[in-house]
Amino acid sequence: MAKAKSAFVCSECGAEYRKWQGQCSSCHEWNTLSEVRLAPSRFSGGGASLPGQRGYAGATSQDVVDLGAVDLTEVPRFSSTFGEFDRVLGGGLVPGSAVLLGGHPGAGKSTLLLQTACNLAQRHKVLYVTGEESLSQVAMRAHRLQLATTGLKMLAETSVETILGAAERERPQVLIIDSIQTMHLEEIASAPGGVAQVRESASAMTRFAKHSNTALLLVGHVTKDGSLAGPKVLEHMIDASLLLEGGNDSRFRTLRGQKNRFGAVNELGVFAMMEQGLKEVRNPSAIFLSRNEEQSSGSLVMVVWEGTRPILVEVQALLDDSALGNPRRVAVGLDQNRLAMLLAVLHRHGGLFTGDQDVFLNVVGGVKVLETSADLAVLLAIVSSLKDRALPRELVVFGEVGLSGEIRPVPSGQERILEASKHGFERAIVPRGNAPKQSPAGMEVIAVSRLSEALDAL
Known part of the structure; x- marks a missing residue:
């Protein structure tokens, strides 16, 4: 009978070690190793020979096929009812x-x-x-x-x-x-x-x-x-x-x-x-766009791309004079580190200083926005709250902002514009690389290539 073996496994990352140690070398956590008894290998004993030798115990015959000869028939799916x-x-x-x-x-x-x-x-x-x-x-x-x-x-x-x-x-x-x-x-x-x-x-x-x-x-x-x-x-x-x-x-x-x-x-x-x-x-866009009749400053609609479809969500920004030496930066539904980067771009290439302001951002509906197409909408919502001037309700914005102040195109720009047009938006500020050859009926598309152009378009 093969002898039962043991190993020490980290409960945080799953790394295995032959003997106990105080700190895990993989995740650097302390006192997370615990002893685990391992089952005997089914290849041990019984005269098993090494891989590559003839008569390897437990080996089965399997034909080697060419990749081009593999059957490409799609596996039939069935609905989950949702x-x-x-x-x-x-x-x-x-x-x-x-x-x-x-x-x-x-x-x-x-x-x-x-x-x-x-x-x-x-x-x-x-x-x-x-x-x-x-x-x-x-x-x-x-x-x-x-x-x-x-x-x-x-x-x-x-x-x-x-x-x-x-x-x-x-x-x-x-x-x-x-x-x-x-x-x-x-x-x-x-x-x-x-x-x-x-x-x-x-x-x-x-x-x-x-x-x-x-x-x-x-x-x-x-x-x-x-x-x-x-x-x-x-x-x-x-x-x-x-x-x-x-x-x-x-x-x-x-x-x-x-x-x-x-x-x-x-x-x-x-x-x-x-x-x-x-x-x-x-229709998630209709849920996330349940906005108040009275338009307030710092509110703007953006188009994000989730998987295979565009979704319209509202982003809200609130800026207030800070009483602290280190103003607060709070982002709910957005990357907080990216918010700090965008504020630096706004100061350097937009000429607007927010170093003495508390900045709060929120994506309505509890949605987490993971892509960079929300950069331009976030900056324009911050400018709207800083100046205390409401943006038009029929305005929609998307675009990635670079460190040099350029507005970069994003994937599936045409589909985003069409989705906004379906929901009744009449004006869109988009990257110049995403500008369509012919705008949808009833919609004005403003193409910008720099952050200064986007601020002037407001």
């Missing part, structure tokens, strides 16, 4: 895929998957495994959300061996695990939620999904900084990593794709939390 969910997935669920859904407590992960499972169970075979709640708690939630519960198979279990045994018998088309942090393997001598348990449990379930052609949906916890908890290798194992964002004080939830082997990355789906659960928002 259009926004399908958009983020790239068109629907793929048989044999593994999807990881993360989010803060209370974001609606279990609610979204329970709604999806109940809807899918009317046409497909679905197995929902809960490790955090009892079956009665799940049933009470489904009754409160007024969901159709007939046909959905349920299992309250945390043992991976038991779950895979039940899945072998049931042969579901969709397998939902809530959550991966509560699962454990008997052969791993560590507590559920540890690095080794999460890694090996996810690996076993992913292998089962690939071999049985089952769509696997895993719920994952997040850390305090919003990143997925567990070892980083967990995100490498799965095919798609989705993050459900939204605070408890907001009725809107955004589902963002961070990794997707079957579709576009950074795709965005929008949901509204209602009494009957999550309801998809098919």
Whole structure:
């Protein structure tokens, strides 16, 4: 019998070491190494020869094929019954895929998957495994959300061996695990939620999904900084990593794709939390543009590109005289470091000094803007608040601002202008590289190449 081995694994980053040490060399955290018992290798013993030698134990015959001869037939997808969910997935669920859904407590992960499972169970075979709640708690939630519960198979279990045994018998088309942090393997001598348990449990379930052609949906916890908890290798194992964002004080939830082997990355789906659960928002721009009738200074609409579609959102800026020696810079929904850079560009190339002002920025609706096309809109909203002059309601702006004050073009500029025109905007300030040859009917497009030109256009 092969001798059982042990390793010391960092609970923060998942790095492995042969012996214990006080500090992890990878993430530089202290006292995070814990001993993990490793299962004996299935290739050890039995006269196994080295790779490259004839008669290698456990080797199987596999034909080597040319890349051009690979069958390109697209794997058929099936809908999750939510259009926004399908958009983020790239068109629907793929048989044999593994999807990881993360989010803060209370974001609606279990609610979204329970709604999806109940809807899918009317046409497909679905197995929902809960490790955090009892079956009665799940049933009470489904009754409160007024969901159709007939046909959905349920299992309250945390043992991976038991779950895979039940899945072998049931042969579901969709397998939902809530959550991966509560699962454990008997052969791993560590507590559920540890690095080794999460890694090996996810690996076993992913292998089962690939071999049985089952769509696997895993719920994952997040850390305090919003990143997925567990070892980083967990995100490498799965095919798609989705993050459900939204605070408890907001009725809107955004589902963002961070990794997707079957579709576009950074795709965005929008949901509204209602009494009957999550309801998809098919036209997010109309929701984020619910503006007051009275126009105030510092408010401006910009067009951002999320995945494969443009979305119109409103950015608000507030500048006030600072009573502190170091004025505050607060950005909600935007990168705070980029805000400091844009303020420096505004002073150097726009001639406007904000060093004695507290600057507050907010993106309405709780949306997080990750791309640089919001630079020009942010600067013009800051100028509007600094001068205390309201901008026209029919104005929309987008464009990236460089350190030398130039306005750089952004991807999909034509589609952004058309989206703004559909919502009734009559004037747009855009980079000169995104100016269309013919403006949409009823819209005036002002093309600028420098920040000074954009300020003059106001």
